[in-house]
Amino acid sequence: xxxxxxLAIALSLPCLICLPVAIASDVAPAPNGIMLPGxxxxxxxxxxxxxxxxNTLRVILGNDIASQAARAGNTNPxxxxxxxxxxxxxxxxxxxxxxxxxxGEFVHAEFMFKDTKKWQDxxxxxxxxxxxxxxxxxxxxxxxxxxxxxxxxxxxxxxYVFTHPASLPxx
Amino acid sequence: xxxxxxLAIALSLPCLICLPVAIASDVAPAPNGIMLPGxxxxxxxxxxxxxxxxNTLRVILGNDIASQAARAGNTNPxxxxxxxxxxxxxxxxxxxxxxxxxxGEFVHAEFMFKDTKKWQDxxxxxxxxxxxxxxxxxxxxxxxxxxxxxxxxxxxxxxYVFTHPASLPxx
Numbered sequence: 001x002x003x004x005x006x007l008a009i010a011l012s013l014p015c016l017i018c019l020p021v022a023i024a025s026d027v028a029p030a031p032n033g034i035m036l037p038g039x040x041x042x043x044x045x046x047x048x049x050x051x052x053x054x055n056t057l058r059v060i061l062g063n064d065i066a067s068q069a070a071r072a073g074n075t076n077p078x079x080x081x082x083x084x085x086x087x088x089x090x091x092x093x094x095x096x097x098x099x100x101x102x103x104g105e106f107v108h109a110e111f112m113f114k115d116t117k118k119w120q121d122x123x124x125x126x127x128x129x130x131x132x133x134x135x136x137x138x139x140x141x142x143x144x145x146x147x148x149x150x151x152x153x154x155x156x157x158x159x160y161v162f163t164h165p166a167s168l169p170x171x
Numbered sequence: 172x173x174x175x176x177x178l179a180i181a182l183s184l185p186c187l188i189c190l191p192v193a194i195a196s197d198v199a200p201a202p203n204g205i206m207l208p209g210x211x212x213x214x215x216x217x218x219x220x221x222x223x224x225x226n227t228l229r230v231i232l233g234n235d236i237a238s239q240a241a242r243a244g245n246t247n248p249x250x251x252x253x254x255x256x257x258x259x260x261x262x263x264x265x266x267x268x269x270x271x272x273x274x275g276e277f278v279h280a281e282f283m284f285k286d287t288k289k290w291q292d293x294x295x296x297x298x299x300x301x302x303x304x305x306x307x308x309x310x311x312x313x314x315x316x317x318x319x320x321x322x323x324x325x326x327x328x329x330x331y332v333f334t335h336p337a338s339l340p341x342x
Contacts, residue, residue, distance in 0.1 A: 024341075041339050044213050045258075048230050050221040053270035059219050059230060087216075089337060096326045096333055099224035103337035133340050155267045162267055166260060166274035168212050169304050170195075 027135045030128035032142040034113060036135060037063070040085045046070050047166040050101065055091040057103050060084060060163045070165035077124070077159040082114035084163065106133050112161065122149040123160040198306045201299035203313040205284060207306060208234070211256045217241050218337040221272065226262040228274050231255060231334045241336035248295070248330040253285035255334065277304050283332065293320040294331040 022038030029035050043061035050057055062070060065081040078084075092104030110129035113119070119126040127148035129138035138144065152160040193209030200206050214232035221228055233241060236252040249255075263275030281300035284290070290297040298319035300309035309315065323331040 041341065042215050045216060045230050045232070047274055048219050048228050049265070050228060050272040051268075051270060052272060057219050057221060059216050061216070087337075087339070094220070094333060094335075096329070099222060100333070101221040101223060102335065103218055103220075106338040106340065109340065130340075133338065135340050158267070162265060162271070164265075164273065166258075167277040167304065168258070169277065169280065169301075169306050170212065 024135070027130060028137050030130070030137045030144075031139045032126065032128065032145055034111070034126050034128040036109075036128075036130055037083055037085070037111065040083075040109065040111075041087075043067070043085060045166070046084065047163050049163075050091075056107060057089050057091055057101065058086050060086050071168070073165075075159065075161070075165060077116075078114050078161065080114050080116055080124075082112075084112045084161065086110050086163075108132065108138065109135070110138075123152070123156065125149075125152070125160055127152075195306070198301060199308050201301070201308045201315075202310045203297065203299065203316055205282070205297050205299040207280075207299075207301055208254055208256065208282065211254075211280065211282075212258075214238070214256060216337070217255065218334050220334075221262075227278060228260050228262060228272065229257050231257050242339070244336075246330065246332070246336060248287075249285050249332065251285050251287055251295075253283075255283045255332065257281050257334075279303065279309065280306070281309075294323070294327065296320075296323070296331055298323075 023035040024038045027036040040061060043063055044067040046060045046062045048059045063083040065079055066084055069075055069079050069082060087109050088107040089103035090105045090107055091101050094100040094102045108129050108131040113126040114124055115126060116124040122145055127145050130136060131138050155162050194206040195209045198207040211232060214234055215238040217231045217233045219230045234254040236250055237255055240246055240250050240253060258280050259278040260274035261276045261278055262272045265271040265273045279300050279302040284297040285295055286297060287295040293316055298316050301307060302309050326333050
């Protein structure tokens, strides 16, 4: 293979080189078999939220497919291959600016995996959550998905997703 | 140059290939000459906040140097080359979950550029802000930096930065 061809491939597949779709192999899978995506902390921002009913802050991230779909406005339905990740922290207050609520203790990271065939019984989405900084799988058995899905059913018309991508320049 | 060597270079410099440090050349510079960083929307999350005094949500992002410093706990001082970007939205409420405050209208993106020599008169930081989705430079002239710096002076002991990196698994 010629040098130039290799370089062309390398430059045309930046995300496969930089941010491989990987799993965090040192973390136990969720009860339904879903593995924690590796490098999710590096994903692009989709939105954020502040839950005033349980005093938590959230940042919603997306893998490459999700990020591209969000910026293209192609989110109802989200395309297969989408992974949405939500990082959740307990609220705390910034000492230097007391009217600023900021992330305190890390609570959990939870994910939605879009695969219309694999997860056809739950709206095309696989659900999983890992709690705490030690990332323990949430739920006793695979039925935990019903807890997730029932909560998301009221937003069926938004492809079972609560999040709306935040407005961004250039997107 | 051998194929393997090119590939090794490509793999060892992922960020230069994927996320080049670029400027948004179609956006006017700030009054102090600072250019809007290109691709800042793709940067990694450093933290988030909810300002209850002015009803805005914020996500704080960092370039590669900032992200690596945040995860290594190397933020007081932040290293030269750090760029911190804060995206700000007016609050709105999620219709499907009324106790969730979520991003509404995009307000502005503001940045701190660490260069201890270049910006020695303002704590080693260059400040700039672009407002709205059309990203208009904020401020009439270069003196606008004094507005920024005076606000940040109370957090001199935290290298003039309000943000504390959020706790994340694996960091």
